Amino acid sequence: xxxxxxxxxAAEASAVVTQLTTEQKDRLLLDMASAIEQHQDAIIEANARxxxxxxxxxxxxxxxxxxxxxxxxxxxxxxxxxxxVDLPDPVGQxxxxxxxxxxxxxxRVREPLGVVAVIxxxxxxxxxxVAALCLKSGNCAVLRGSSMAMETNRAIMAALDTxxxxxxxxxxxxxxxxxxxxxEAALELMRAKGYVDLLVxxxxxxxxxxxxxxxxxPTVIDGAGNCHLYIDGTADRDIATAVTVNAKTSRPSVCNxxxxxxxxxxxxxxxxxxxxxxxxxxxxxxxGCAAVREVWPKAVAAREEDWGTEYLDLVLAVRVxxxxxxxxxxxxxxxxxxxxxxxxxxxxxxxxxVRQVDSGSVFVNTSTRYSDGGEFGYGVEIGxxxxxxxxxxxxxxxxxxxxxxxxxxxxxxxxxx
Amino acid sequence: xxxxxxxxxAAEASAVVTQLTTEQKDRLLLDMASAIEQHQDAIIEANARxxxxxxxxxxxxxxxxxxxxxxxxxxxxxxxxxxxVDLPDPVGQxxxxxxxxxxxxxxRVREPLGVVAVIxxxxxxxxxxVAALCLKSGNCAVLRGSSMAMETNRAIMAALDTxxxxxxxxxxxxxxxxxxxxxEAALELMRAKGYVDLLVxxxxxxxxxxxxxxxxxPTVIDGAGNCHLYIDGTADRDIATAVTVNAKTSRPSVCNxxxxxxxxxxxxxxxxxxxxxxxxxxxxxxxGCAAVREVWPKAVAAREEDWGTEYLDLVLAVRVxxxxxxxxxxxxxxxxxxxxxxxxxxxxxxxxxVRQVDSGSVFVNTSTRYSDGGEFGYGVEIGxxxxxxxxxxxxxxxxxxxxxxxxxxxxxxxxxx
Numbered sequence: 001x002x003x004x005x006x007x008x009x010a011a012e013a014s015a016v017v018t019q020l021t022t023e024q025k026d027r028l029l030l031d032m033a034s035a036i037e038q039h040q041d042a043i044i045e046a047n048a049r050x051x052x053x054x055x056x057x058x059x060x061x062x063x064x065x066x067x068x069x070x071x072x073x074x075x076x077x078x079x080x081x082x083x084x085v086d087l088p089d090p091v092g093q094x095x096x097x098x099x100x101x102x103x104x105x106x107x108r109v110r111e112p113l114g115v116v117a118v119i120x121x122x123x124x125x126x127x128x129x130v131a132a133l134c135l136k137s138g139n140c141a142v143l144r145g146s147s148m149a150m151e152t153n154r155a156i157m158a159a160l161d162t163x164x165x166x167x168x169x170x171x172x173x174x175x176x177x178x179x180x181x182x183x184e185a186a187l188e189l190m191r192a193k194g195y196v197d198l199l200v201x202x203x204x205x206x207x208x209x210x211x212x213x214x215x216x217x218p219t220v221i222d223g224a225g226n227c228h229l230y231i232d233g234t235a236d237r238d239i240a241t242a243v244t245v246n247a248k249t250s251r252p253s254v255c256n257x258x259x260x261x262x263x264x265x266x267x268x269x270x271x272x273x274x275x276x277x278x279x280x281x282x283x284x285x286x287x288g289c290a291a292v293r294e295v296w297p298k299a300v301a302a303r304e305e306d307w308g309t310e311y312l313d314l315v316l317a318v319r320v321x322x323x324x325x326x327x328x329x330x331x332x333x334x335x336x337x338x339x340x341x342x343x344x345x346x347x348x349x350x351x352x353x354v355r356q357v358d359s360g361s362v363f364v365n366t367s368t369r370y371s372d373g374g375e376f377g378y379g380v381e382i383g384x385x386x387x388x389x390x391x392x393x394x395x396x397x398x399x400x401x402x403x404x405x406x407x408x409x410x411x412x413x414x415x416x417x
Numbered sequence: 418x419x420x421x422x423x424x425x426x427a428a429e430a431s432a433v434v435t436q437l438t439t440e441q442k443d444r445l446l447l448d449m450a451s452a453i454e455q456h457q458d459a460i461i462e463a464n465a466r467x468x469x470x471x472x473x474x475x476x477x478x479x480x481x482x483x484x485x486x487x488x489x490x491x492x493x494x495x496x497x498x499x500x501x502v503d504l505p506d507p508v509g510q511x512x513x514x515x516x517x518x519x520x521x522x523x524x525r526v527r528e529p530l531g532v533v534a535v536i537x538x539x540x541x542x543x544x545x546x547v548a549a550l551c552l553k554s555g556n557c558a559v560l561r562g563s564s565m566a567m568e569t570n571r572a573i574m575a576a577l578d579t580x581x582x583x584x585x586x587x588x589x590x591x592x593x594x595x596x597x598x599x600x601e602a603a604l605e606l607m608r609a610k611g612y613v614d615l616l617v618x619x620x621x622x623x624x625x626x627x628x629x630x631x632x633x634x635p636t637v638i639d640g641a642g643n644c645h646l647y648i649d650g651t652a653d654r655d656i657a658t659a660v661t662v663n664a665k666t667s668r669p670s671v672c673n674x675x676x677x678x679x680x681x682x683x684x685x686x687x688x689x690x691x692x693x694x695x696x697x698x699x700x701x702x703x704x705g706c707a708a709v710r711e712v713w714p715k716a717v718a719a720r721e722e723d724w725g726t727e728y729l730d731l732v733l734a735v736r737v738x739x740x741x742x743x744x745x746x747x748x749x750x751x752x753x754x755x756x757x758x759x760x761x762x763x764x765x766x767x768x769x770x771v772r773q774v775d776s777g778s779v780f781v782n783t784s785t786r787y788s789d790g791g792e793f794g795y796g797v798e799i800g801x802x803x804x805x806x807x808x809x810x811x812x813x814x815x816x817x818x819x820x821x822x823x824x825x826x827x828x829x830x831x832x833x834x
Binding site: 408 | 432436515517521523528530531614615629633635637653655656659660662663667668749771772773775776777778779780781782783784786787788792793794804805806807808809810811819820821822823824825826827828829830831832833
């Protein structure tokens with residue numbers, strides 16, 4: 001089946017899927033979770049073939065790890081689907097409403113977008129997670145995984161299909177996997193204007209650039225994360241240390257890990273060397289400004305481009321600043337509007353940082369690593385938006401909806417203006 | 418000054434403008450309204466030059482009318498600005514929030530977008546209206562009017578500048594008019610990525626197409642309005658007649674006027690001929706399907722392309738349908754997701770129509786002509802969105818904001834997953 005046909009079928013099916021009740025959708029999701037459990041052996045077998053092929057192709061250990069479906073990960077996946085069942089359905093929510101002087105009642109009602117497409121790499125659990133998020137929010141899902149995970153994705157899709165087939169009220173095209181890993185197929189999906197209501201690319205810089213260049217369908221960009229943590233002079237030092245180490249080292253390869261640490265000069269002499277020792281012990285390479293190297297000479301000299309680099313690795317740029325305003329200015333200059341954090345006890349400084357830092361999520365006295373749909377309580381995430389329109393930060397069910405204006409009258413007609 | 422410089426200055430100024438308090442913004446808006454009143458003679462004189470040049474160039478009467486600033490229109494403009502002052506400030510609104518099991522408090526807070534640009538044609542009152550909407554919502558405004566209204570726009574901008582100059586807390590670049598009516602300047606604005614947070618094109622199909630093709634900045638499209646009105650068999654006939662005539666004839670050149678009337682077959686014989694007589698008397702040309710021509714032979718035979726045409730004129734396509742489902746299917750096939758209406762007494766039919774018609778605004782027992790920011794209570798509008806992402810329908814202050822995630826912790830760190 002061509003990608004265009006997949007998208008057309010999805011658009012047609014969306015007339016039905018958008019109208020499903022919460023009960024219908026929740027029953028389907030529970031059956032999807034059960035089906036994945038029943039197909040667990042087949043999925044893990046298929047995954048073993050993908051993993052073997054990836055190893056043979058010399059793929060990096062990180063990528064092989066992301067690709068691998070263990071029983072524990074399968075359990076996490078079905079648990080995530082059941083969490084989504086327990087979440088309130090955003091569809092039909094009356095966001096707000098009011099009555100105009102002429103008696104017109106205006107209601108703003110949340111509705112599904114229609115067709116949601118996701119292009120993603122490696123991690124095959126995304127296949128089921130995105131399907132569940134899309135269905136719960138009344139959308140049809142078009143999934144385009146990577147060739148590396150194709151066998152696993154097909155096995156998961158087969159499980160989902162058996163669940164969908166048990167529900168005669170749900171069209172078969174409610175969830176579709178694009179079975180063509182070619183670049184041309186991805187381009188066709190990006191250009192399925194009129195059929196796809198939202199495309200979310202989840203992947204590296206190359207995929208994002210291709211979507212920005214080629215997409216004619218509406219998109220929300222899950223972009224880079226050059227994340228910053230600022231330690232204010234008023235910070236609780238233990239919290240500052242714990243948050244810094246967590247934000248850098250707990251999973252350096254993901255977008256919510258920090259890449260630059262900004263430290264108030266009052267902490268340069270006594271707090272900073274200790275935390276840099278701890279980071280170095282955890283294998284982190286430190287690239288510091290002159291003031292950092294004065295108090296911690298082992299640091300490599302940071303160059304201008306370090307402030308702009310998303311390492312996604314055990315490397316950290318560190319800079320001493322005069323105050324919160326200098327930290328905010330640094331972030332405005334170098335940040336990617338993803339996630340930023342501050343550790344501070346002073347309430348005015350914390351609140352000013354929150355208001356002036358222009359990012360999707362701002363964390364006070366906690367780790368930027370919490371920028372995540374699951375951690376926000378969304379069950380899973382469709383991605384993390386780094387744009388300002390439509391939604392910022394982790395995208396859950398609500399991000400897959402739109403708000404329609406419904407106007408109830410009693411025969412009102414407008415006077416010519 | 419180049420367009421890029423204008424946008425860079427706006428982005429720099431937005432660091433200040435986004436942080437203004439409601440009191441600061443409201444005082445500025447009141448002074449802007451007063452300044453426009455004080456500059457009224459200069460504005461009307463400048464407008465007279467624009468109007469004379471437009472007449473000389475043989476511009477259509479409709480366009481000359483849109484271009485003309487009368488004392489009454491000036492009064493409407495300053496009234497609109499004062500209405501915006503009275504509206505609640507969306508900035509700082511806590512949209513929702515919750516506490517996670519680990520104690521993290523997540524707050525979702527409304528914030529300005531930053532820099533909002535509008536490309537518009539003819540109507541010079543947009544200059545002041547958009548400036549007021551942008552400032553009230555904490556955004557810098559970049560305005561690009563048409564060459565036809567340049568003298569008027571400059572005179573309005575001069576008035577706004579005197580008001581801004583009286584407020585030392587407001588940067589001069591808070592509102593800027595691009596003084597270059599060339600196509601190149603518009604293209605430069607569309608491509609000012611990283612500086613412009615939202616571009617709204619207000620104009621004809623050619624402008625929209627150019628933005629869709631060339632813009633690299635985020636946009637919300639104010640697109641076509643092939644609007645439909647469906648008269649159900651259960652409709653109150655007097656309301657049906659009044660709403661039909663109002664929706665077609667009160668201002669046929671605007672996007673919220675209807676282009677197709679869909680009539681339940683139960684009304685074909687006795688109600689339809691009367692309303693078509695009334696429309697014809699008001700100068701409307703009727704293009705009907707076979708069933709329409711049977712009961713009202715004066716109708717021109719509608720061709721397939723009539724269902725897809727936005728006439729923006731005294732022409733109406735009319736089709737008899739079997740029921741609400743056929744009307745909904747017709748609208749799904751031909752609609753432009755702008756504004757649609759139904760006249761019906763049956764509550765189930767009305768509610769089904771509302772849920773299944775996929776448009777920005779759906780009107781029940783009232784005219785689609787109410788699809789308008791002023792009529793919704795937004796004071797004025799920045800445009801009417803025909804897309805689903807970010808905002809649907811009339812765009813007021815809220816459409817110029819984004820929601821930031823603020824996460825308050827007490828030292829929480831994330832366990833490696």
